[in-house]
Structures are given as C-alpha cells and as structure tokens.
Amino acid sequence: MTGAALTSPPIATARLVVDTDVASFVFKWHPEFAPPYIAIMRGSELVVSFMTLAEMRQGALEANWGRRKCDVLEAYLADFSVLHSDGLLCSTWAAVRNESTRKGRQMGSADAWIAATALVLSVPLVTNNPKDYRHLDRLQLVPTASR
Numbered sequence: 674m675t676g677a678a679l680t681s682p683p684i685a686t687a688r689l690v691v692d693t694d695v696a697s698f699v700f701k702w703h704p705e706f707a708p709p710y711i712a713i714m715r716g717s718e719l720v721v722s723f724m725t726l727a728e729m730r731q732g733a734l735e736a737n738w739g740r741r742k743c744d745v746l747e748a749y750l751a752d753f754s755v756l757h758s759d760g761l762l763c764s765t766w767a768a769v770r771n772e773s774t775r776k777g778r779q780m781g782s783a784d785a786w787i788a789a790t791a792l793v794l795s796v797p798l799v800t801n802n803p804k805d806y807r808h809l810d811r812l813q814l815v816p817t818a819s820r
Contacts, residue, residue, distance in 0.1 A: 687716075688718040689713075689714060690790050691753065692800035693729065695800060697729065722790035729746060762793050772808075792809075
C-alpha cells in the first residue's frame, strides 16, 4: 500500500498529533464533528504543530475576537503539547514537500508542517481532511466514522 496508512483508533495514553481543523472543530464545538473527535482523542496526549498554534491565532485575529475570547482560546491551546521547529522538523518538512511534489500533489506549507510533526514524533495524525495527507507513505492517519 502506498500513501498514508489508516490506523486503529488509539489506545488510552497514546500520543496523537491534532490537525488545525480538528482543534478548531473542538474549540468551537462543531455539533457534527466535535463529539467523534473528542471520543478519538480522549485519554491521549495531544500534540499540535507550532503551525496549528499560528493558524488558530490567525483565525482569532481575522475574526476580530476580543480579549476575553482570545484568552479562552489560549487556555484551550495550553492543553496541547506544541512541537516547535528545529533542524529535524525542518528536514522532515522538506522531505514531505519533496514527496508531495514527486507524486504530483500540491501540499500547502501549513499541512506539510503538520504532517512533519506527526512523522517526527512517529505518531498518528487526527485530521478531518485525510485526502490532504493520504499520499504520504510513512504518515499514519486516524480514521473517523465519517471518513
């Protein structure tokens, strides 16, 4: 099989990388998507890429949130471990972008950072957009009931 592998839902205390879309659905409590993702993530150590942190903060700025709502967002984000950039992550990001290009897939910079985060940590990625990542050979994706 080529492309990202679908893994079984994680066992308790597993580590998961959470994509920006999933983090946003849970934060905003999307009635359709948040509950199944909470069920998948419950009991796991949750990690986000520094890019997810940036994207969530950008979304708050673009929505012109006030101080109080931004403080709630920061409290929510504090519950995640954050993988910040270093040499290994940068090299992995470059490899993800290269693999995508070789396979004729356009992968945005943000998605490549998030995929690289999961690859560096050797843990599955929880995403609502598996199609954005399926072409990556070594990436593990956590399936959801709707995908």
